Amino acid sequence: MFSPTSLEDLSLLRETVExxxxxxxxxxxxxxxxxxxxxxxxxxxxxxxxxxxxxVREKEGVFSIAGIxxxxxxxxxxxxxxxxxxxxxxxxLTDADVQELVVGVKTVLRVDIPQATRQQKPVFLNGQPLGHTYRRLNEGxxxxxxxxxxxxxxEQLEDSHDVRILEGLGLDDLDRDSLRAYRNAFAVHRPGHPWVGLDDLAFLRMLGGWREDKxxxxxxxxxAGLLMFGRWPALPDAFPLYFxxxxxxxxKPDSPTRWLDRVVPDGSWSGNLYDFFRRVIQxxxxxxxxPFVLRDGARIDDTPVHQAVREALxxxxxxxxxxxxxxxxxxxSPAGFSFRNPGMMRLPVAQALHGGASDFRNRTLHQMFLLINLGERAGSGLPKIRSGWEQQGHGLRVVRQCRAF
Structure with missing residues (x-):
């Protein structure tokens, strides 16, 4: 972040989003x-x-020190x-967030404003959130x-979005082929687990896909149960904006073909998250x-790049x-991969990239993927993606909710 220490520094100054x-x-x-x-x-x-x-005075894009x-x-x-x-x-703010900077013979106050936590947002003015809450876009x-x-x-009040019970929906609103495929994957990754022999309803209870509120x-x-294993039209009935x-x-910008391949809920498959994952990861x-790598006599096909892409999805x-x-x-695309999801990031970007902290919007969905060895614990997902991707000489950008590779 720019901090002026001399009059020459002003030539570098530009107002930005930060x-x-x-x-x-x-x-x-x-x-x-x-x-x-x-x-x-x-x-x-x-x-x-x-x-x-x-x-600091600004006039027609030119900055000068006015001082305080x-x-x-x-x-x-x-x-x-x-x-x-x-x-x-x-x-x-704390005292350390407000610094006096002496530029020439004049004093400038630098105010460092941290990103509020999910529990602190919205940060609003005049005692009223509606009509008095702002967000930064470009330099405005x-x-x-x-x-x-x-x-x-x-977001402030709800730790996990996916635990609520959906009124009027039941097992008939699930795609049984999706649930069966998940159960097969679970049995492969956890042979002998006591949940393997449960019936579908009991299995869903253990996953968090079915819940009792006593x-x-x-x-x-x-x-979580519907998002992971549901079928059309139950999914858009419960989540009207789901897509x-x-x-x-x-x-190629001049290509008459908008895309070479596309997967969207079109009625030919369930439309749920587990099926979307299975279709898209392939x-x-x-x-x-x-590369040809052997470990204990067996070829290893799961490279850091494969792991990064899978974790990103x-x-x-x-x-x-x-x-x-x-x-x-x-x-x-030939330029790389991009992953966009709706919703504001719950952690600051720098903290998410560093790892060690997690704040899952959908904690039950995370656990469902984790049980079949997909996903990471304790905020290690983005660091693992970054490490695996950059080890291969590729670049990574995190843009608000969009993760691009």
Whole structure:
């Protein structure tokens, strides 16, 4: 992140999604927290964090140091407002997040705004989330619509989206071929496991696909059970915006063919996540090179690249918000692979890439894949993808909800 230490540094300065400059001179020129700081604070906190430089003038894209004559007063006013719930819902800053930078003979305040946690979002102004919650887009602070705010509030309260019991749905809404295929995979990976001999209903209970709520006195299929093993039209009945999409693209912009191959719920197959995974993973890995490697006399066909692609697909499915307008989209092209899932990332990108922490949107789906040796525990998924992919000399980008390879 840019931090000015000399007048020459200003030639490098550009406002971006994570950097904002504000004059902050105040009515009498002694410095004050400007009114437009607060939408930026909300926007950065609700997006990916960022830096605000107070005391920097911008005119037609050219920056100059105006300075803050009384930085102590501005700093005090900043923290007074941050700790006023009528002004802002959450104070994310500590003393270390507000630094005085001396540039020439003038002082600039650098304010580092961290990304809020899922439990802290939405960060809003004036005691009212609707109409006073912002997100950062490009270099601007954009007011969130009501649906976005409500989604943040739901994410704040709901640890796992897939445990709720679905009213009016039962075993008849499952695709039995999908469930049978999963059970076969489970038996292969866990021979002799006590769940292997259970009937379908008991097996689903153990997986979390069927749940009893004794408090409310009801039982039924869970969201995870339907998403993993459901069939059409039960899936869109329960999740009206549900859509999964795989495209193999030619990579030629002038090609009359939009895609070479595509997998979408078209009535010829169940449309559920387990079947989507089985169909798509074969297509994603079909052209990957497999070097001749022997281990204990047997050839090893599962390379780090295969593992990275497989892990990326599982991650895409288990972290998706299936109530969101966007679809799951997996694209294969000569340029690489991209995986997009709907829903805001629950962890900051840097923390997700580092590993060691996890916050699953669909904890039961994650466990279902894990039981057949797909997926990783304890926040190790993205680091494993990154390691396996970069070991082979490839690049990786994580763009908000979209993971691209």
């Amino acid at each position: 950097l904002e400059c504000k004059l902050a001179q105040g009515q009498h020129g002694q410095g004050e927290v400007p009114k437009d700081f607060w939408p930026t604070y909300s926007a950065m906190a609700n997006t990916h964090g960022g830096v605000v430089l107070l005391g 004559p009384n930085p102590a007063k501005v700093r005090a006013d900043l923290f007074n407002n941050l700790n006023n719930p009528g002004k802002v819902s959450t104070n994310l 602070d954009r007011l969130c619509d009501g649906d976005t705010v409500k989604r943040m509030l739901a 408090t409310l006195g009801r039982a039924g299929l869970t969201a 999964v999409d795989y495209q193999e693209q030619s990579g 297509r994603l890995t079909a052209d990957l090179k497999v 599982v991650n895409c499915l288990i972290h998706a918000d299936y109530t969101d307008r966007a679809s799951v989209l997996v694209v294969k």
